[in-house]
Amino acid sequence: MSTAVFTPKFISFDCYGTLTRFRMTEMATAFYADRIAAQALPEFCKDWGAYRFDEVLGPWKPYREVIANSLERCSKKWGVEFREDEANAVYEAVPTWGPHDDVAGGLSKICDKIPLVILSNAMNSQIMSNVEKLGATFYKVYTAESAQAYKPRMQAFEYMFDQLGMGPEVGMHVSSSFRYDQNTATDLGFGCRVFVGRGHEPSNGNYRDVEIPHIGALPAVVGL
16 A cells, blocks of 8 residues: 555545546547548548637536537638537437446446545536446446536536535645646645646646646556
């Protein structure tokens, strides 16, 4: 058993990207291969990610609209055709996505000792299909739909705190994204911020206490 970096009363997780393997880039690459040169597709997908982020900064809207609006705006920027059926296909695929290979092993060592919580930019109708594939028991699962706010808005996190009856100072937040999660977690004063280096974003030491390469390394952070 290792020495804990921090012993939380709960651990909250981002789901899509951190636990569940996020496949939007794969799907966009396949769909837009007939409109955008192969060498330019990574940049298109990067732009689409930026538009998705922009779409969640305002009042809550269904995630289907977040996907469709952002893909349409990105297509307009690139001067290519937007096809609504492709946006719908992405949305419908979300609940079929499974976890990164390291997730079940890491979480199974923690879930019976510390309450695990998900705070996800998800729809209530979709999230449990993803959670059931993670291979661990979660104490609570909260969505942007229930909070009526998407991360990175503080309102999403505040909803979780209110439901748990606990504040950020006793919690640990785990995510592979700074802009969706850890920047706000820093502003809110989480007891510990764990960044998972999935390659989505570059590391930033100002907004994390610990960096791990995968969820398999998380038990050591809490002394297990």
